[in-house]
Amino acid sequence: MKPDIAVIARVGAHQAFEDMGLKSLGTEVYQTPYGLSRPIHFFRTEGVDFAVMSRHGESGYDLSAPFVNSRANIYALKALGVAKVLAWVAPGSLREELAPGDLVVPHDLLDEGRGGPHTFFAGVGWGFIRHNPLFCPELKAAMMTALAGVPFTVHGQGVYVATTGPRLETAAEIRKFRLLGGDLVGQTLAPEVFLARELELCYAALTYVVNYAEGLMGRPYQPGVLFEGLATPEEVSKVAEVEAAFPEIILRILPAMAATHRHCPCPRLMERYRLRGDIGEDWQTWVR
Numbered sequence: 001m002k003p004d005i006a007v008i009a010r011v012g013a014h015q016a017f018e019d020m021g022l023k024s025l026g027t028e029v030y031q032t033p034y035g036l037s038r039p040i041h042f043f044r045t046e047g048v049d050f051a052v053m054s055r056h057g058e059s060g061y062d063l064s065a066p067f068v069n070s071r072a073n074i075y076a077l078k079a080l081g082v083a084k085v086l087a088w089v090a091p092g093s094l095r096e097e098l099a100p101g102d103l104v105v106p107h108d109l110l111d112e113g114r115g116g117p118h119t120f121f122a123g124v125g126w127g128f129i130r131h132n133p134l135f136c137p138e139l140k141a142a143m144m145t146a147l148a149g150v151p152f153t154v155h156g157q158g159v160y161v162a163t164t165g166p167r168l169e170t171a172a173e174i175r176k177f178r179l180l181g182g183d184l185v186g187q188t189l190a191p192e193v194f195l196a197r198e199l200e201l202c203y204a205a206l207t208y209v210v211n212y213a214e215g216l217m218g219r220p221y222q223p224g225v226l227f228e229g230l231a232t233p234e235e236v237s238k239v240a241e242v243e244a245a246f247p248e249i250i251l252r253i254l255p256a257m258a259a260t261h262r263h264c265p266c267p268r269l270m271e272r273y274r275l276r277g278d279i280g281e282d283w284q285t286w287v288r
Contacts, residue, residue, distance in 0.1 A: 004083050007050060009052065036069075051080065083202060086206065089186055091207050103152050108110075160207070171215030199287075214230065229252045253278045
């Protein structure tokens with residue numbers, strides 16, 4: 001199977017599609033120069049072949065964000081013929097108006113982390129590419145059109161601040177990120193988006209807010225519960241509604257994203273290096 005589009009999502013994401021009645025068309029773990037990818041599951045909906053990959057685990061949260069092998073995952077998707085990636089992530093909110101349970105389509109990113117590797121091109125003279133627009137404009141537009149009418153509040157832009165976990169951020173860090181113009185804070189989009197762009201993939205993200213970030217609401221510490229009290233029971237309930245709707249939301253978006261024509265800059269991000277003779281058409285020779 002040669003899927004054109006892939007969803008990189010939460011723990012056990014493939015199971016959510018199977019529970020909706022989609023038949024699994026196979027699973028593959030891809031051996032890459034950077035190690036094994038996460039398992040890739042294949043499905044078909046409305047004539048669209050798509051792949052699903054869970055960053056953090058197949059059935060449980062067994063790998064936190066800084067230890068996800070993003071190079072292996074992105075390399076594997078490219079090798080399978082994927083041209084478009086939809087990332088589903090669950091950040092915290094830096095703004096009161098972005099409430100738990102809201103959907104946010106980010107338009108930019110502040111990399112405040114210390115993770116990595118952030119490139120496939122260590123030790124060579126290429127990879128110096130623009131990151132504006134960072135997220136594929138065609139995929140974003142298709143996503144926003146497809147999200148019209150969903151029973152959740154949808155925000156069409158946001159600056160995602162990427163940090164390095166697994167710890168959560170301090171209240172002072174959150175104040176800094178707000179001053180810098182951040183709207184969301186999380187640990188998964190970087191370096192994933194940078195690596196996808198280096199291999200000329202179209203990449204867009206759909207986020208759902210899971211809590212207000214540290215210090216925003218001044219909530220007391222509560223041991224033994226999710227986020228130790230950052231989210232109220234009412235907010236947890238709203239988030240659970242979005243999580244339950246995950247497969248329906250994705251299946252609503254995929255046909256529109258698959259229909260985009262890739263007239264965006266994404267397929268030509270490395271063109272300068274092709275024209276200069278540094279790289280050829282075989283992308284696998286760029287990274288080894």
